[in-house]
Amino acid sequence: MTRFHEAEVTPGQGLAYAVATLGGIGRLRPAPGSWGSAVVLPAVLLGPHACLGLAGLVTAAGFWATRRMLGDDTTADPSWVVVDEGAGQLLALAALPAGSGFYGVLLAFLLFRAFDITKPGPVGWADRQHGARGVMLDDLIAGALAAALVLLARAILPEGLL
Template identity: 75%
Template sequence: MSPGQGAAWLVATLGGVGRLRPAPGSWGSAVVLPAALLGPAACFGLALLLTVLGFWAAHRLLGEDTNADPGWVVVDEGAGQLLALAALPEAGWIGVALAFLLFRLFDITKPGPVGWADRRHGAIGVMLDDLVAGALVAVLLLALQVVLPGGMP
């Protein structure tokens, strides 16, 4: 493995988390949850960083294999989960747990636009479905903050 591929593998697996079993996608989502303690702006910035690095790593490792989306690539889950966390005003455990559960639900069931994004090819297909899922969860969390008395717990 070349040095560039080694770095891409570290990014794609979030430092090897993508090799954990069972459910590597859930591990990839869970590993970024402590970032909620840094606040919404930091979560959004980290989501952008993982998105850029994830596109690079997916393209570097998967190349022209437009149908590949191996389970060990979890940088997409990390980026999408961080987008969802960016919608939380603070890091209350109920909000973080809700963000995690909703993100995993959307990532697994792939409703509407998440399913459309999942059918894209190459690095775009690997990354986009989780980014759309994270954005949809963020919108739901923001809406809940508006309608719940006292905001998000």
């Protein structure tokens, strides 16, 4: 299979497609990546350990789904694949305490999206990797960088602000 298109979903790929699109979120326009990031934001209510665990599960499912959907097309990173955004955003949310307020969630969301869109340094390197590794890894690194900055902000800003 080369240059996979969304219209080419075969009956055996239904589950992989559902995972890759986070249940169809990847079909929303505009900015499917932002929708994929936003859909996991309520997970912050579960606390940092749950967000980290969910990030691991979504990452594993994302590697499986993208490999299954993209096959041997190692250059594809279709916009409708948003499981990578979900996994990266969950990593960023793991830096927040349980029940974080609006500003903490907003900061984690904006930092993650900024790193994912601009692809600085290691995020850009990961984005240039091929296959499922490239699809997933850039968002995981963007999420880790966002988490690091959220933790730094929590250390600097007055307690309870984030």
